[in-house]
Structure formats: structure tokens, C-alpha cells
Amino acid sequence: MTRKSHQSPPPDAPEDDAALFRDAIGPVRELPASELPPAKPRPKAAPRMAQRDEAEAMSEFRRAVTADALEAGDALAYRRDTVPPRTLQRLRRGEFSAQExxxxxxxxxxxxxxxxxxxxxxxxxxxxxxxxxxxxxxxxGDSKHPVLKNLVDRMLRHRADVLAFASAPANQGGTGAVLVLLAAKR
Known part of the structure; x- marks a missing residue:
């Protein structure tokens, strides 16, 4: 009896690694196909028309705000309908003393x-x-329109407790300051 320590393929058969592997592991069964991983969610649709409309509205609003904007030398003046015109004249002349x-x-x-x-x-x-x-x-400022002056003008016009306001006389700040009459506390 002859002992062979290593069995070699017949000299005429080419060595196929895949075939050798299949012979070595024996019969196999195929696994069921797995589901594909979830796809990346699609981006939400952008409401481009709404965004464009919003941008146009903001642009129009800015144009409207700057169209009525005061310039550096402009004087402020406003009175409610319930305040007599004479009171506004007295305020412009500085006849009311500012308490604060x-x-x-x-x-x-x-x-x-x-x-x-x-x-x-x-x-x-x-x-x-x-x-x-x-x-x-x-x-x-960098702007043609004084930002704080326009802000003060807009805010004072929209407050219910403001009866009247006017740019201060020259000796109290001129067009760089405003005197404001406030309604009495209820």
C-alpha cells in the first residue's frame, strides 16, 4: 500500500480555484434575496412661486417704506386728530418742557x-x-435715509399713547431730536 500525503490533480486537468472550493465545502443552498436598503428620501418640492411672490412683496414693501422715508434734514411733525393744531405749534417752538x-x-x-x-x-x-x-x-450712516429717525417716526405714529410729536427746536437738538406729548395714564 502506498501512502500519498498530498493528492494532486491529474496532470491534464487545469486547476480551477472555484471548483476546488466547491468540492471542499460540499453542497450549499442559496439564501433568499434580501431587500434593497431604503433609498434616500427625495427632497421636498420647493414652493418656488410662493417664494418669488414673497420676495416681490418684500421688495415692494421696502420700496414703499423708503419712498416715504425722511432724510437727514427733514423735520418730524405729527398730531392726532383730537389734538388742536395750536398744540403742535407750541411743541415745535419748545414751549413744553421734556421731563425725561x-x-x-x-x-x-x-x-x-x-x-x-x-x-x-x-x-x-x-x-x-x-x-x-x-x-x-x-x-x-451709510444710507441716504437716517435709520433711527425713520424708526422713531414710524413707531411714534403707531402708538396709541402718543398724542403729538415734532422735531425739537434748534437749542434742544433740532432735527436730531423729537419732543413727544404722551396721553395721560388711564
């Missing part, structure tokens, strides 16, 4: 708006009838 003052110099628009709201609420709560708000003339 707020200086908005070096504030950005957001800070100035918050400070102005708080200041007017405080004045109203303490029964103050006339205040001076210094907004500056807006000569140092």
Missing part, C-alpha cells in the same frame, strides 16, 4: 426699538406728559 430724555445714539435699529418701547412705557406708567428722544441726524 432718551438718547439713541450708537444704537442699532433693533436695540433702539426695544429701548424706545421700554422708555415710552416707563414714561406712561409714571405719568410723564412730555419726553425728548434724541435719534441723531443720521449724517454718519
Amino acid at each position: 430724555e432718551l438718547d439713541l445714539h450708537w444704537s442699532d435699529a433693533r436695540q433702539a426699538e426695544a429701548m424706545l418701547r421700554e422708555f415710552l412705557n416707563h414714561a406712561r406708567q409714571h405719568g410723564i406728559g412730555c419726553v425728548r428722544i434724541i435719534h441723531g441726524k443720521g449724517l454718519n
Whole structure:
């Protein structure tokens, strides 16, 4: 009996690694096909028409705001219908003395708006009838329109507790300040 330690393929058969592997492991059964991994979700549809309409509306709003915007030398003046015109004239001449003052110099628009709201609420709560708000003339800004002056004008016109306001006389700040008459506390 002869012992062979290693069985070699017949010399005429080519060595096929895959065939040798299949012979070595024996019969196999195929696994069922697995599901494909979930696909990446598609991006949501962008409402481009709505975004364009919104952008156009904002542009139109900005145009409307800047069309009525005050310039550096413009004087502020406003009175409610219930306030006599003579009262506004007296306010322009500085015949009312300001009991409190707020200086908005070096504030950005957001800070100035918050400070102005708080200041007017405080004045109203303490029964103050006339205040001076210094907004500056807006000569140092990048814009043609003074930002703080226009902000003060818009805010004062929309407050129910403001009866009238006018740019201060030259000796009290001129077009860089505004005198404001407030309604009495109820």
C-alpha cells in the first residue's frame, strides 16, 4: 500500500480555484434575496412661486417704506386728530418742557426699538406728559435715509399713547431730536 500525503490533480486537468472550493465545502443552498436598503428620501418640492411672490412683496414693501422715508434734514411733525393744531405749534417752538430724555445714539435699529418701547412705557406708567428722544441726524450712516429717525417716526405714529410729536427746536437738538406729548395714564 502506498501512502500519498498530498493528492494532486491529474496532470491534464487545469486547476480551477472555484471548483476546488466547491468540492471542499460540499453542497450549499442559496439564501433568499434580501431587500434593497431604503433609498434616500427625495427632497421636498420647493414652493418656488410662493417664494418669488414673497420676495416681490418684500421688495415692494421696502420700496414703499423708503419712498416715504425722511432724510437727514427733514423735520418730524405729527398730531392726532383730537389734538388742536395750536398744540403742535407750541411743541415745535419748545414751549413744553421734556421731563425725561432718551438718547439713541450708537444704537442699532433693533436695540433702539426695544429701548424706545421700554422708555415710552416707563414714561406712561409714571405719568410723564412730555419726553425728548434724541435719534441723531443720521449724517454718519451709510444710507441716504437716517435709520433711527425713520424708526422713531414710524413707531411714534403707531402708538396709541402718543398724542403729538415734532422735531425739537434748534437749542434742544433740532432735527436730531423729537419732543413727544404722551396721553395721560388711564
